[in-house]
Ligand SMILES: [Fe+2]
């Protein structure tokens with residue numbers, strides 16, 4: 250068990266307009282991802298998070314993101330989406346990058362930057378998922 254020390258950084262909230270993409274299966278996944286992030290936030294702010302449990306939740310989120318990206322990648326490829334490569338690379342960079350990992354500061358204090366995760370998801374949806382969905386829907390991808 251570990252006691253949580255809240256970061257001194259300004260706390261902020263973001264919300265996303267739904268439907269995010271208008272493609273129902275993808276938006277169900279976006280909803281699930283956001284629900285998990287909110288649950289993780291609640292768990293962390295409750296104040297008695299176990300480091301192993303945080304790791305497990307981050308691992309589960311990694312799997313969920315990976316499956317979701319796979320679904321988007323397949324849909325983009327199926328419709329020869331011209332932005333496929335950059336979108337695919339953004340997914341890979343996220344999966345292989347530091348965002349779903351805890352961090353340890355120079356004093357050896359472990360923590361997790363949930364803000365970075367939320368920022369990434371909100372910005373990815375605006376920059377990549379929405380333009381992709383616009384293209385796919387115009388190509389006849391079902392919205393419901
Ligand atoms: Fe997405």
Ligand SMILES: [Fe+2]
Pocket residue numbers: 318321336340373377378
């Ligand atoms: Fe995406």
